[in-house]
Amino acid sequence: MGTTSAVANEFLKLSENTEIELTTMKLLKLMYIAQGLSLSLLDRPIFSNDHIEAWKFGPVIPSIYHEFKHFKSEPITCKSIALDTTYQQFSEPILSNTEEQKIVLLTWQLYKNISAKDLVDLTHMAGTPWSLSYRNNQNSVIENTLIKKYYDKFVTNLDKQLKSA
Numbered sequence: 001m002g003t004t005s006a007v008a009n010e011f012l013k014l015s016e017n018t019e020i021e022l023t024t025m026k027l028l029k030l031m032y033i034a035q036g037l038s039l040s041l042l043d044r045p046i047f048s049n050d051h052i053e054a055w056k057f058g059p060v061i062p063s064i065y066h067e068f069k070h071f072k073s074e075p076i077t078c079k080s081i082a083l084d085t086t087y088q089q090f091s092e093p094i095l096s097n098t099e100e101q102k103i104v105l106l107t108w109q110l111y112k113n114i115s116a117k118d119l120v121d122l123t124h125m126a127g128t129p130w131s132l133s134y135r136n137n138q139n140s141v142i143e144n145t146l147i148k149k150y151y152d153k154f155v156t157n158l159d160k161q162l163k164s165a
């Protein structure tokens with residue numbers, strides 16, 4: 001299982017290889033979706049070192065928000081950094097699990113061309129984990145069980161659509 005920094009860096013690496021820029025808001029929404037797809041397809045979280053909260057503008061991973069918030073609505077221009085306690089040095093965490101890399105790639109392929117604003121709208125739809133968890137002026141935790149239940153339905157519907165195409 002990866003860390004939030006490793007998952008963020010995987011998305012940032014994909015962004016570097018394309019013309020598609022990532023803002024903090026878009027990165028947070030992609031990471032939330034990747035968590036949902038991982039919970040559904042792999043039956044485990046893609047990261048577990050932080051939780052997802054329901055904020056005004058959608059699902060947020062607090063540690064990633066605080067690391068990149070200084071970019072505001074501008075594209076992120078650096079990778080996530082973490083302290084490697086074994087070697088007492090800072091490094092760019094990487095996602096080494098192939099299945100988790102595939103989840104990030106799938107998320108990227110499905111949502112890379114959707115704007116941050118549209119991803120906010122998508123996560124705010126009725127019946128989403130965010131809509132069921134959000135409370136005005138509170139940063140409520142969105143439970144993984146709720147995210148998994150939602151993405152299990154999403155994956156089932158996607159599978160049906162692919163089979164009927």
